Amino acid sequence: MGLREDLERYREVGERAREDLAAFVQYGDLRPSAEDAISVPVKLVDLPEFAYDERARGGVGRAEDGPPRPGQPVGEPEPAAGDGDGDGDEDGKGDEAGDGHAGHETYEMNPAEFAEALDDRLGLDLEPKGKAVRERTTGDYNDVARTGPKGTLDFERLFKQGLKRTLATDFDEAYVTEALRVADWDVDDVFRWARGQSIPVSRAWLERRASDLDEPDRWDTIDAMEAACEMESTATRVRRDGVEDVALRRDDERYRHPEIREEKRKSVVVVNIRDVSGSMREEKRDLVERTLAPLDWYLSGKYDEAVFCYVAHDAEAWEVERAEFFGLRSGGGTRISAGYEFAAELLEEYPWREWNRYVFAAGDGENSHNDSEERVVPLMAEIDANLHAYVEVQPGTARRSNHGAVVEDAFGGGDDVAVARVHDEGDVLDAIETILASETEADE
Structure with a gap:
């Protein structure tokens, strides 16, 4: 096999690594990615090349006084400059044959590519809905009227x-x-x-x-x-x-x-609600990011226009920037309904008749007494949305929170409500599939 064939083979290896997003979503570093550019690590394999032994320079050996005579023994080759024990390594430890290393670079994937790849990976195909007319385009002069210039x-x-x-x-x-x-x-x-x-x-x-x-x-x-x-x-x-x-x-x-063609623009607003109370430790925050960030990328790739709002809450709620949303932590108590109350105010700017709307909430399921039954469930029922989803993060335990159970009991597994539980990184992809599959079924 020649170098050209090797190059093609290694390119194929890199392409396959890029296409399989499961490991990246579950275990990769999501922080370099933004809403409009997903930085996917690509493993780069060193291509084979010829390496020359520094000791071979100058011949096999040389005599001390002029050219060697027949039968005269010759000395050992001198080590090359910088050699330790004659193996070319500073630490004296030589590499075994083929003991090369693989580096990493990143492939910038746009949201549309990410959505397509995730659809292929999960076997989904969400078809966005067109709402109110948000764009008019003029075509050729095909229409006629009785008056005009x-x-x-x-x-x-x-x-x-x-x-x-x-x-x-x-x-x-x-x-x-x-x-x-x-x-x-x-x-x-x-x-x-x-x-x-x-x-x-x-x-x-x-x-x-x-x-x-x-x-x-x-x-x-x-x-x-x-x-x-x-x-x-x-x-x-x-x-x-x-x-x-x-x-x-x-x-x-x-x-x-000019002909006027009216198009129903596919617009979406996504409200992400996150519990930032004292119980949301770093491991829980990481699982929230691993679940919600890919959902943002996916919906951004599916719709013509995407707006994202980020709401943090403990006992009160406030809007934050995306960069703050996943790492923020406070020391207050927890009242999940505060997040939904704030979300309802934000969504007043995005009428349901014109916008597709998604509300994603995440936390460890801890909530103040009776808040889930008396406030959260009624608010979810009042807020019109394509999908309400609650992501419950409980690292290292299989127990289920009271809040997640209350939501499930109240909505009975309806097509527009989903509850996904994440105990470790291995559950992330299943949680994303649970959420997106609920929206796909609601479209049918």
Whole structure:
């Protein structure tokens, strides 16, 4: 296998490592990533190359006085500068064959790529909903109206309409004139006959032509005239003589306007609520970040417009920046309803009829007495959202909090409510799947 084949093989290895996000989401360092750029570590494998032993420089050996004579023993090669024990390492410990190392770099993945990769990994396919019209785009000048600036007059259409009308009223004047020369026929007789032949002649035209007619009694009967004369079609005359005049009417005028296409923009607002009370130690905070951050990336990649709000709470609630949200800790008590009360105020700026809305809360499940039943559950029911999710983090224990159980009992596993429990990093991907699968099922 040549170096080119090796290079392709190692590229494939790196690509496979990038595509499998499970290890990154569960165990990787999420801090370098932002809302719009996910920094995924990629393992880089050293490519094979030739290495030359420094001791080989200068030949196998040399004599002390000039060139060696046949049979003269030669000394050992001198160690290269910087060698310790002749192995080329400063610490005197040589590398075993093939004992290279792999470095790491990062691949910047945008949210759309992340969402696609996570869909593939979890077997999901969330189809975002379009809400109110939030974008208008002008297309080509395909629409027409009866009024408009003169510069937008559709003259081609006007001419075609006039031409069609001209051709529709055309007839063989010479042929009709012969009917006026039938003995004992007047204008009324010829007019009735012409209508019966579907000849679009007017009574006024007949009267004008009859007033200066020569040889008025050329034909004894109409049958004799029809037998002797042949009516020429409009198409034949137009091919021969063309069209001299085209009647243009104001009623046919149309003005071109740009086509207006209304699109339902797919917009989403995500409110992340996090317990920052004294019980939320570092390990719990890390599990919260590992679960909520990928959800933000995923939804940002799915929607045209994504807004993220971050609410921290202990017994009270306040809005924070994303950078503060995952590391913040306070020493207060816990009242989860404070987070939902603040979220409800924030969502007033994002009407449900126009925005998709997600509310994700996370904590260890500790809450003040009866707050879950009396305040949190009613607030969740009042706040319209595509999905409410509660992420319960309980490192190192399988016990379930009272708050998570209350939410499950109140909503009975409905499609728009999900409770996910995370005890260690290995549960993170399952928790994300639980949440996103609930939203996917709600769409069906």
